[in-house]
Amino acid sequence: MSSPSSAHLDTALQTRTSRETILGRVPEIAAKIAEGASQRDLDRVLPFEAFRLIRQSGLTTLRIPENLGGPGGTVADLVEALCTLAAADSNVAHALRTHFNFTEALVLSPGTEKAGTYLPKILSGAIFGGASAELGTARPGDITATLLRHGDSYRLNGKKYYATGTAFADYAGFGAVDEEGNLRSVLLPVTREGIHILDDWDGMGQRLTASGGVDLVDVEVFEHEINKQVLDGLVGRHTSTLRQLHLAACCAGVVRNVLSDAQEYVRRQARTTRHSHAEKATDDHFVQQITGEIAASAFAIDALIAESARALDRSAEALTSKATNAEELVLESALTTAKTQVVISKLALKAAENLFEVGGGSTTSRKYNFDRHWRNIRTVLTHNPLLHKARVIGDYYLNETTTHLKEGRVF
CATH class of the missing domain: 1.20.140.10 (Butyryl-CoA Dehydrogenase, subunit A, domain 3)
Incomplete structure (x- = not known):
C-alpha cells in the first residue's frame, strides 16, 4: 500500500487558523466526504481524498491551544466535529482516533521534549497513526516485536495489527521489547525503509479504516525516536x-x-x-x-x-x-x-x-x-x-x- 509523504504537508497551516474557521469548514468537508461513501464501502476503496481535505482544513490541529500556536478548540468542539464526519463516513472519523489521542497527550504535556518536537509537525498538517497490538499472542497486549541495538542505531522487527488510520498517516508509533525485555515505543515516519503498511483488514464493518497489519522489517530507529518519557x-x-x-x-x-x-x-x-x-x-x-x-x-x-x-x-x-x-x-x-x-x-x-x-x-x-x-x-x-x-x-x-x-x- 502506498504511504503519504511528508512532502504533502501544508506549510500554510503553520499560520494559525482560527477555531471558528476550522469548525465552519467541517460541514462542507463532511458533505464532500459523504459523496460516494456507500459505494466506497461496497467497492472497498480507501478514502485518501478525505484525508487530504481534512489536512487542508486544519481540523487535525483543533485541540492545540492558542498559547501553543493552535486554534484552541475544546474537546466538545472536537467530538461534535467527529460526529459530523462520522455521519458522512464513519471510517474517516474512526481512522483519526490515534491522531487525536496522540495530540491530546502532547497538549496536556506541553513542557516535554516530545511536545516540543511533534506539536509543530501537527500544526504543519502531519497526521499520526500507529499500532501496538499483535495477532497470535497468548494474551491481548503481549508484544513480540523487537527493538535491538545495531551499531549506532537500532533495528525494529515484528508485525503489528489493528493499525487504524496508519495508511493515511505521516508518522506512526509502534511498541516493541528491547534486549532486556523492557517495553519501548518508537515514533517513525511511515516512509522509513522497512515499514510495510498492509491493506489486509477484513472486518465486516469499518472496512475502510485501514485497521490491518504493518510489517516491520529491519527498520532503522534512531535514539531520539525512542520514547523514554512516561505519560503522567x-x-x-x-x-x-x-x-x-x-x-x-x-x-x-x-x-x-x-x-x-x-x-x-x-x-x-x-x-x-x-x-x-x-x-x-x-x-x-x-x-x-x-x-x-x-x-x-x-x-x-x-x-x-x-x-x-x-x-x-x-x-x-x-x-x-x-x-x-x-x-x-x-x-x-x-x-x-x-x-x-x-x-x-x-x-x-x-x-x-x-x-x-x-x-x-x-x-x-x-x-x-x-x-x-x-x-x-x-x-x-x-x-x-x-x-x-x-x-x-x-x-x-x-x-x-x-x-x-x-x-x-x-x-
Missing part, C-alpha cells in the same frame, strides 16, 4: 477516556446517517405497509413511528455524547491548571463516558436495525447498502467488552470500587 498517570487516564468517547462519537454519527437514510428512503421510494390505510409512506403510522424512534435515539445519543465531552473538557482544564480536584474530574469523565457507551450501544444498534422497518424487504437491496450502518456500529462496539464496562459501573455504584476506572487502557 492522570493524563494517560484522560486520553484513554477520550479514545473511548471517540468510538462513541463514531456510533453517534452513524445513527445520524441512519436517520437521514430513513427520511430519504421513505420520502422517495418507500411504499405503505400492507395493513396501512395511508396512501403514501410518509403518512403511514407504522413508518412514522419507526422514524420517530430512530430520531429519538439520535437525539438521546447526541445528548449523552455532548455531556461526556463536557466532562472531558473539565478534566482537561483541571490537568492543565494542575487543579487539586484533577483526580476527581478525571474519574468523573471516565465514569460518564462509560455510562454513555453502555446506553448508546443499545440505542445505536436498534436504530440501525429499525432502518429496515421503514421499507420492508426492498431496504435489504445491496444497492442501498443500509446494512453497513449496523456492521459499522457493531464493529466499533467490539473494541471494548461492554458487559465488563457495565459491571465496572455497577461495582462503583455499589462498592465505590474504582480499580478499572483508573486503569485506562481497555476500559
Whole structure:
C-alpha cells in the first residue's frame, strides 16, 4: 500500500487558523466526504481524498491551544466535529482516533521534549497513526516485536495489527521489547525503509479504516525516536477516556446517517405497509413511528455524547491548571463516558436495525447498502467488552470500587 509523504504537508497551516474557521469548514468537508461513501464501502476503496481535505482544513490541529500556536478548540468542539464526519463516513472519523489521542497527550504535556518536537509537525498538517497490538499472542497486549541495538542505531522487527488510520498517516508509533525485555515505543515516519503498511483488514464493518497489519522489517530507529518519557498517570487516564468517547462519537454519527437514510428512503421510494390505510409512506403510522424512534435515539445519543465531552473538557482544564480536584474530574469523565457507551450501544444498534422497518424487504437491496450502518456500529462496539464496562459501573455504584476506572487502557 502506498504511504503519504511528508512532502504533502501544508506549510500554510503553520499560520494559525482560527477555531471558528476550522469548525465552519467541517460541514462542507463532511458533505464532500459523504459523496460516494456507500459505494466506497461496497467497492472497498480507501478514502485518501478525505484525508487530504481534512489536512487542508486544519481540523487535525483543533485541540492545540492558542498559547501553543493552535486554534484552541475544546474537546466538545472536537467530538461534535467527529460526529459530523462520522455521519458522512464513519471510517474517516474512526481512522483519526490515534491522531487525536496522540495530540491530546502532547497538549496536556506541553513542557516535554516530545511536545516540543511533534506539536509543530501537527500544526504543519502531519497526521499520526500507529499500532501496538499483535495477532497470535497468548494474551491481548503481549508484544513480540523487537527493538535491538545495531551499531549506532537500532533495528525494529515484528508485525503489528489493528493499525487504524496508519495508511493515511505521516508518522506512526509502534511498541516493541528491547534486549532486556523492557517495553519501548518508537515514533517513525511511515516512509522509513522497512515499514510495510498492509491493506489486509477484513472486518465486516469499518472496512475502510485501514485497521490491518504493518510489517516491520529491519527498520532503522534512531535514539531520539525512542520514547523514554512516561505519560503522567492522570493524563494517560484522560486520553484513554477520550479514545473511548471517540468510538462513541463514531456510533453517534452513524445513527445520524441512519436517520437521514430513513427520511430519504421513505420520502422517495418507500411504499405503505400492507395493513396501512395511508396512501403514501410518509403518512403511514407504522413508518412514522419507526422514524420517530430512530430520531429519538439520535437525539438521546447526541445528548449523552455532548455531556461526556463536557466532562472531558473539565478534566482537561483541571490537568492543565494542575487543579487539586484533577483526580476527581478525571474519574468523573471516565465514569460518564462509560455510562454513555453502555446506553448508546443499545440505542445505536436498534436504530440501525429499525432502518429496515421503514421499507420492508426492498431496504435489504445491496444497492442501498443500509446494512453497513449496523456492521459499522457493531464493529466499533467490539473494541471494548461492554458487559465488563457495565459491571465496572455497577461495582462503583455499589462498592465505590474504582480499580478499572483508573486503569485506562481497555476500559
